[in-house]
Amino acid sequence: MPSLDEPIEYFHAGLEHGNWQSEFDRLQQGVGPPDCVTTVQQDRVKAGKYAVRLELTNPGGGDFYRRLELHKFHPIGQVLPTFNKDEVFLSGWVYVPITFKLKVADNQIGWWSTNSIREINADTHQPKLQIRERIAGPDYEQDLVMQSRRTGTCKGNLDYETSDVQIPLGQWNYIVMYFKRNKPNPTGIIKGWLNHRKTLDTPDASWVYGCQDTYRIEWKLYTNIGQYPNWVVWDEMRATDIYPETEDRKNDELLEVS
Numbered sequence: 001m002p003s004l005d006e007p008i009e010y011f012h013a014g015l016e017h018g019n020w021q022s023e024f025d026r027l028q029q030g031v032g033p034p035d036c037v038t039t040v041q042q043d044r045v046k047a048g049k050y051a052v053r054l055e056l057t058n059p060g061g062g063d064f065y066r067r068l069e070l071h072k073f074h075p076i077g078q079v080l081p082t083f084n085k086d087e088v089f090l091s092g093w094v095y096v097p098i099t100f101k102l103k104v105a106d107n108q109i110g111w112w113s114t115n116s117i118r119e120i121n122a123d124t125h126q127p128k129l130q131i132r133e134r135i136a137g138p139d140y141e142q143d144l145v146m147q148s149r150r151t152g153t154c155k156g157n158l159d160y161e162t163s164d165v166q167i168p169l170g171q172w173n174y175i176v177m178y179f180k181r182n183k184p185n186p187t188g189i190i191k192g193w194l195n196h197r198k199t200l201d202t203p204d205a206s207w208v209y210g211c212q213d214t215y216r217i218e219w220k221l222y223t224n225i226g227q228y229p230n231w232v233v234w235d236e237m238r239a240t241d242i243y244p245e246t247e248d249r250k251n252d253e254l255l256e257v258s
């Protein structure tokens, strides 16, 4: 049953100070404008006056040209403070424009990372959620679904669980990622929800390193090489102890959270 309790907020970013620096610890932006552009703007918001727009104008230019990541709990030049909860829900509203599309590149299916948890002392070990093409091919460039990493690191040994629920374009979407670590074993659970519908449930996730004491949490637009220029807008990003409900939920499709 859905919980009606108020969540404890470990973190909340609504951008209402008009800048991302007041709420996030770091922006991972390999190159600056005009290739990677982060704008706290008023043109398109989910709540309040501001939201943050992430745009990659030249994602074919290399790794630093296709990476915009808002980090919490990882200040530049410091290891601490970091985040250490064994169980957390990462959520946020993301506007995906009607023009958004991915394409096959580098012998991979097109993908875009939305949320991840990155362990500080081995930064390639990151349980995460992604959006990807349902099937590789030009007919599926806008047929996008969610997936979660089941095993592996950034390189090799990768395995994903993939939803079959299509991501609506041209609207705000509410994305929730649940992550539980089974310390001291390098295993855990990942779940994902799209607009309050549970689309992913990975009870047997494992990572090469999965149980360091600290990690950072991220909301982003990071894609694989050779992609089209793309942008999204994020608003109302949270880390909470229980599933974060929204006021405009219209039905009870939310499944069990435990």
Ligand SMILES: [Ca+2]
Residues within 6 Å of the ligand: 014, 015, 016, 045, 046, 047, 048, 049, 050, 051, 235, 236
């Ligand atoms: Ca806002």
